[in-house]
Amino acid sequence: MRKCFAFIVALLCTLTISAQEYYYDDTPTLAERLSNLENKASVLDKIKLSGWTQMIYSLDDHNVSTFQLHRARLFIGGDIYNGKKGAKAEFRIQTEFAGTPKLVDLWVRYRPTKAFGVQLGQFKFPLMMEFTDNYEVEVIDFALAILRLQRVGTGDITGIASSGRDIGLQFYGDIIPGNGYSILSYNLALLNGNGINTRDNNKSKDVVARLILRPSKRLTMTGYYLRGEANFSTPEQMEQFGNVSTPKHTPTRRYGGGAHYAGERLSLRAEYIRAQTGQLHSEGGYLLAQYAFMKNVSIATRLDYFDDDVYTRADEQHYVVGLNYKPWPMLFLQLNYTHKRYEHTDQDNVNMMSLMTTIRF
Numbered sequence: 001m002r003k004c005f006a007f008i009v010a011l012l013c014t015l016t017i018s019a020q021e022y023y024y025d026d027t028p029t030l031a032e033r034l035s036n037l038e039n040k041a042s043v044l045d046k047i048k049l050s051g052w053t054q055m056i057y058s059l060d061d062h063n064v065s066t067f068q069l070h071r072a073r074l075f076i077g078g079d080i081y082n083g084k085k086g087a088k089a090e091f092r093i094q095t096e097f098a099g100t101p102k103l104v105d106l107w108v109r110y111r112p113t114k115a116f117g118v119q120l121g122q123f124k125f126p127l128m129m130e131f132t133d134n135y136e137v138e139v140i141d142f143a144l145a146i147l148r149l150q151r152v153g154t155g156d157i158t159g160i161a162s163s164g165r166d167i168g169l170q171f172y173g174d175i176i177p178g179n180g181y182s183i184l185s186y187n188l189a190l191l192n193g194n195g196i197n198t199r200d201n202n203k204s205k206d207v208v209a210r211l212i213l214r215p216s217k218r219l220t221m222t223g224y225y226l227r228g229e230a231n232f233s234t235p236e237q238m239e240q241f242g243n244v245s246t247p248k249h250t251p252t253r254r255y256g257g258g259a260h261y262a263g264e265r266l267s268l269r270a271e272y273i274r275a276q277t278g279q280l281h282s283e284g285g286y287l288l289a290q291y292a293f294m295k296n297v298s299i300a301t302r303l304d305y306f307d308d309d310v311y312t313r314a315d316e317q318h319y320v321v322g323l324n325y326k327p328w329p330m331l332f333l334q335l336n337y338t339h340k341r342y343e344h345t346d347q348d349n350v351n352m353m354s355l356m357t358t359i360r361f
Contacts, residue, residue, distance in 0.1 A: 047078035052360040053098075056140065060352035070356065072097040075105065086114040096163070103197055104163050109170075114177065119170040122196055125150075126172075126187035126210040127224050128271055129258045130286075131164050138267070138290045138298075139322045140336045140356045144306035145273050145284025149254055151195065157277060157308065158230060158252070159237075162195035166206070178214065185212040193228040193252070202248050204229040218262050226254035232278065242279025250278045256285075265292045281310045296326040317341040332358040 054070040077092035094105035107121030126132050131146045141147070147155045152164040168191035174182035186209075192199070193206030206228030213221045232238065233247035244250050258271030272285035286304030293299070300322045307315035322336040333355070340350040 046080075047076065049074075049076045050361060051075060052358060054356055054358045056354055056356045058352055058354040060350050062348070062350060064352075069098045073104070080108075081110075083112075087112050088117075104165060111173070114174045114182075116171070116173045119172065122165055122167045123170065124164055125166050125168075125189055125191055125206075125208050125226075126170070127164075127208060127226060127254060128256070128273060129220070129222055129260055129269065130271065130288075132210075133220075133260075135260075135269075136332075138288060138300035138324065139302050139320045140334050140354050143271070143284070143286040143288075143302065143304040144316060144318060145271065145286065145304065148284060148306050148308075149273055149275050149282065157240075157275075157280070157282060158232075160195045160230075165196050166191040166193060167196070167198075168192055168205070178217070181214055181217045182212075183214050185214075186210065187212075191228075193230060201231040202229060204249055206252070219259070220262075221257070221259045223257035224255065226252070228252045230277075240280065241277050244278050252277050266290070280308075283307050283310055290324075298324045300324060312344065314344045315342075316345075317343070330360045332360075334358070 051072075051074040053072045056068045056070045057066070058068070059065045073094055073096055075092060075094035077090065077094075079088060079090050081087070081089035089108070089110040091108045092105050093103075096102050096104045103122070105121075105123060107119055107123045109117055109119035111117030124132055127150050128143075128146050129135075130137070130143055131150055131152060142152055146164070147153050148157050150156070150164050151158065151160045151162045151166075154161045166189075168189055170187060170189040172185070172187045174185045176183040188210075189206075189208040191206040191208065193204075194200050206226060208224070208226045210222060210224040215221070228251075229249040230252050231248045232241050232250040237250075238244075238247055241250055253276040254273060255275075256271060256273030258269065260269040261267065267288075267290040269288045270286065273283065275282040275284075284304070284306035286302055288300065288302040288304075290298050290300040300320075302318070302320045304320075305315055305317040307313060317340070319339040319341070320336055322334055325333045327333075336354045336356075338350075338352045338354065340352065342349060
């Protein structure tokens with residue numbers, strides 16, 4: 001009996017020692033915890049949360065006096081990956097809260113080299129410079145050609161109001177590098193052509209191509225072309241765009257170009273665009289100049305026009321003079337006088353004063 005008891009005690013001791021030999025503490029050390037926190041912090045540093053809002057007060061000689069919440073944007077975005085030789089991956093999500101809340105941007109893009117990148121999602125389609133190239137707009141509103149032909153607002157001739165964006169795939173890159181800038185760049189996009197947050201309503205896709213040439217760091221020239229087909233099969237659309245043989249595949253064409261000069265104080269930009277929507281032919285263009293008296297004070301003027309139908313010459317012209325003041329990086333104030341002139345239409349000319357406040361955070 002004593003021998004049996006001694007054997008059991010010895011066996012338990014052996015098992016205890018063996019268990020102790022195989023037991024290990026997996027609790028992270030202080031150094032490991034600090035390293036994990038640093039890694040998480042470095043990732044969060046690359047992601048930015050920001051936004052901006054624009055409030056406009058306008059007064060014209062047709063007894064219109066109103067405040068307007070023009071834009072209220074919130075976006076999150078940043079770099080997902082930064083590699084060697086310019087390799088980069090990034091994303092953006094942007095929402096609009098002015099009016100009916102909507103998703104404006106939702107895209108990811110990856111560029112393994114500076115010469116080639118791919119973007120997928122909902123994004124600005126690469127057409128006119130003033131809208132696509134993210135200039136800080138020198139006057140309060142975009143040129144008429146952009147408002148009528150790039151689906152930026154409710155006044156687009158197609159009736160598609162998509163904030164100048166669409167859903168699809170885009171290839172882009174800088175082909176010829178310069179001294180601190182790219183001499184030749186390109187964009188090639190394949191899009192639904194039906195606006196944001198919505199599916200395509202026909203089988204065809206819009207193709208947009210743009211080529212950008214920079215002879216010098218201060219001068220940029222560009223040419224662009226859009227070819228697509230839209231589903232304009234309602235009686236109103238067929239009357240507006242002509243009785244094409246297949247209304248569900250009404251041809252849409254946009255082509256033009258422009259140039260931008262950015263001096264130390266003086267900036268100049270001009271663009272012209274021609275359009276075909278079914279049997280309706282339209283055109284538009286603008287000339288813009290801005291002069292900075294000081295770093296945060298400038299004046300700007302723009303002459304622009306849009307001709308809904310080049311064969312009837314029923315066009316609209318805007319003459320704008322503005323004063324811009326940026327007291328702080330987060331605050332931008334703009335005061336504009338606009339003369340709207342209508343030719344060969346029943347609309348009366350309009351004189352308007354506008355004040356816009358832009359706040360960024």
